[in-house]
Amino acid sequence: REILDFISVRGLFQKGDADTKVIVVVAEARSAPPKREILHATFRRSGRTDAEQGFDIDYYDMHWLPRKLALENDGVWRSDLLGGGRVLGFVDRMKKFRTLGQFANERKWDCGEGFIFGNPAVSRPARHVIGKRRVDASAFHNGKVDLSRSTTVPNRKILRPRKPSIYTAPLLMIHKHLDIPHGYLPEGYMTYQHEIFGISAAAQDDGSRLLRLAKWLDSSRDSLLAYIAASSVAGFVSKATAILSDDIKRLPYPVDENLNLSPHEEILAADIVDYYRKLIRLGEDSDAMKKPGVPALLVFNDVFTARINAVYKKNKLRALAPQAWSGVVCQPYIFGKGDVDWNGAEELKDKLNNLLKEKKGNINITRIARLYDGNTGIYLLKPDRLRYWLRSVALRDADETLADLIEQGF
Known part of the structure; x- marks a missing residue:
């Protein structure tokens, strides 16, 4: 049913003076329903885990995998550490090249x-x-x-x-x-x-x-570094940054020396190299968690709206001015013309914090929210850290938003 992945949490058993890598398998003693997906939850390092006070996880750390995919492609576990979804497709395509x-x-x-x-x-x-x-x-x-x-x-x-x-x-x-x-x-x-x-x-x-x-x-450095991070057998596992000789031998080397990355793959590769590798090793001490997300909204919105407008070409989605509270950002979008009335927005502060944060036992859960205002408006409510406003996250948000819109018959 669930794979709880603590690979990113270094020194989980500090009292034993070891850096043992841990996963927890949650299973039932019966055959699984064919359509039940498997939850792969990738926990991150934080001050609470270092102090042995509990664990932190957020929406983007939870990946629901079709059983067939989990059984047939073992690259999915590694890819999920680096954002999941499109990362696996990038790795699978790189594997088709000569090595x-x-x-x-x-x-x-x-x-x-x-x-x-x-x-x-x-x-x-x-x-x-x-x-x-x-x-x-x-x-x-x-x-x-x-x-x-x-x-x-x-x-x-x-x-x-x-x-x-x-x-x-x-x-x-x-x-x-x-x-x-x-x-x-x-x-x-x-x-x-x-x-x-x-x-x-x-x-x-x-x-x-x-x-x-x-x-x-x-x-081809950035593309190769992203591929190694997403495919290495040893990286992040045996030692934080060490890889194997086989990882080097498996590097893609096309006959025409052209990896031919799509614009979306270039975004994935850049974020893996610049942010996700350190996010895995350092958790809340990484740039992705320490830097604010508001300065990144412009490029986030460019990626998000471009992906949506590739499908909805007539009445295009526009990004409107964001609203920020302490620790929370709301980024609104609208199809066509219009604006947002933010009167009374300050009164929402405490309600939004309660909406996005939840504590269950020793686990702190960070949510995101996508709100739809009829057929015209979309609101993204997320924490204000850069991790939630990376360009690669914009791709995931856009993919999931498109799925929501199609399901709503829009």
Whole structure:
């Protein structure tokens, strides 16, 4: 019936000095009705959770999933952490492209993560590593390698030295991190540890093609970062920002080097990179929860009305001047001409707070409200934090508003 997802809540069992990731499955000992949807609730980190006083959740953290989707597409759980809905469609489309790993195999390049230090009881010969130059991710700047930050590998036991070919330039080194910082080394020999995934084109003398790939990673950065955040097996789970070598190998790399993002996908990617990644890790300490939403209303309204007016083209929806109270914003819209009379609006303050906030036991619930004034007006009532007024949220609001209007026969 329900999946209660606490992946974003770090240190849930602080007394045990662990950062165990927790989900709670709510089920019944009987067959589920075929049309019953599954609730996936993604709880966020907050001061109350850190103080072990309870949990906070809001409307956009609750995702009702068709059973067929939940059973057939395991990417939905990850996508819901980053807003759900359209994010899954973005990920599924990216997965149709050729991957970076497939391309590396086509070019017969040598790939692999770097060496791992061992102990006296378990080690392997590593003359091609010990005493050689080594870099870490701090040496990667603007796609290049700052050799002044290289050091020498000490004479220590090496558990997994890897093969020499992956350290031989032309070499592209990619940090296994959600930001995928990387550096291209045109010549020489450079070792690195297992936090870095390396691609060498030395055996095929294919440096120009490897450099082209490195430049493409830069030019497509935001799209790739959004894809990794929404698809990585390890990101946000094992460590807050670490990813796996397989995540890098699964990066989309189209034959024509064009991911061809739609305007809506560009909005999703930008919000994932700029806001959702930190919202998952930091919760109420993230920019999305600390910054006010009123300055974002102009672009929010542009996205919201454009989506609605793509369907209702004759009598177009217009955004009117918003009304803000402490902690609450009401954004009105109208089809055609008209305005809103805000006389007596201040008297609504306490009523609106009660409408949007609810406490059930140890859970604080934040609602949003969509009010429809006949066939002419729409009112969005939401908290005043930026998280509720992002452009990607405007897309979700518009999708749900269209569904409401169609159901009402408008």
